[in-house]
Amino acid sequence: MPRSVREIADFVQAQLLGDGALQLTGISSIRSARQGDLVFVGDERALPAAIASGASAVIAGEFARHYATNKPLLLHPHPRLAFARAAGLLLVLANRKPGIHPSAIVHSSAQLGSDVIVDERVVIGEAVNIGNRTWIGAGCVIGDHAVVGEECRFYPNVTLYAGVQLGNRVVVHSGAVLGSDGFGYVRDEKTGRYEKFPQIGRLEIEDDVEIGANATIDRGALELTRIGRGTKIDNLVQVGHNVQIGEDVVIAAQTGLSGSAVVESNVVVGGQVGIADHVRIEAGAILGAQSGIPSKKIIRGKGVIFWGTPARPIREYLQQLAVLARLTKK
Numbered sequence: 001m002p003r004s005v006r007e008i009a010d011f012v013q014a015q016l017l018g019d020g021a022l023q024l025t026g027i028s029s030i031r032s033a034r035q036g037d038l039v040f041v042g043d044e045r046a047l048p049a050a051i052a053s054g055a056s057a058v059i060a061g062e063f064a065r066h067y068a069t070n071k072p073l074l075l076h077p078h079p080r081l082a083f084a085r086a087a088g089l090l091l092v093l094a095n096r097k098p099g100i101h102p103s104a105i106v107h108s109s110a111q112l113g114s115d116v117i118v119d120e121r122v123v124i125g126e127a128v129n130i131g132n133r134t135w136i137g138a139g140c141v142i143g144d145h146a147v148v149g150e151e152c153r154f155y156p157n158v159t160l161y162a163g164v165q166l167g168n169r170v171v172v173h174s175g176a177v178l179g180s181d182g183f184g185y186v187r188d189e190k191t192g193r194y195e196k197f198p199q200i201g202r203l204e205i206e207d208d209v210e211i212g213a214n215a216t217i218d219r220g221a222l223e224l225t226r227i228g229r230g231t232k233i234d235n236l237v238q239v240g241h242n243v244q245i246g247e248d249v250v251i252a253a254q255t256g257l258s259g260s261a262v263v264e265s266n267v268v269v270g271g272q273v274g275i276a277d278h279v280r281i282e283a284g285a286i287l288g289a290q291s292g293i294p295s296k297k298i299i300r301g302k303g304v305i306f307w308g309t310p311a312r313p314i315r316e317y318l319q320q321l322a323v324l325a326r327l328t329k330k
Helices: 005-012 044-052 079-090 314-329
Strands: 015-017 037-040 057-060 073-075 177-180 185-187 194-196 202-205 216-218 224-227 305-307
Touching (some): 005 015, 005 073, 044 057, 057 079, 177 202, 305 314
Parallel strands (some): 057 073, 177 216
Antiparallel strands (some): 185 194
């Protein structure tokens, strides 16, 4: 969808130098840019290449203010961030028209907002509510009584179990399963057999969350699993039942969170981290890749990097490695 340079500048709150009426149709790297593309420059050394490229406009820092060019410049203190926001505007469901594909199955009681896109082979259950301008990709299944907010994007083959609730602008990538049963069983000591504990709770996902491909998020056992606003979850992440994740958390691929873990806001979790049940990660902590956190442990320290198994502050971890290396040599 073409957007004027002025429209993009206003959207990302950048100062515009040059022709604001010029139309932009996409984004690109500097090397691959063509007419209609928008590029960004985070370093003054790359500015000449951006100006000489085929791009129609450039997002840059204050360093570009006095550069002589006829190409429109959008000045922003954080060019990379402004570029990411501009991309979200330029790439919104390009070439997709609202409507329901003839092969989709939509229950008569489902309520779909305006400009919703439902692709082929989608199944939408009873009493589902889908907000305006949401896209449901091919092969998705949305269970009974689920609620999906406005401007959400479901890539092909996403599954929402019954009763799952999503806020606005949630992005869910292919193969993700939201609201499945938690892994909860009770052992009969007499027989040694396991019997399933009821998994009848809910899953709520707040606004602006993104969930990667083949991620799985279980609903609560008897209560609630919650993913806070703005959290970003990578591919192949497992979130167990009753987990509480705060706002603006980042979780990298192949991480697992066991039942009833709590991750407070602004935590960063590296890849392949294992978080056991009833763990609490307090606000702002950083867990390095492949860290392990045992059951019921509390990790605290805003901005502190934790590493190893069991996870401890990285300085302590490195000191222990150094001692071990010296002992090995002896």
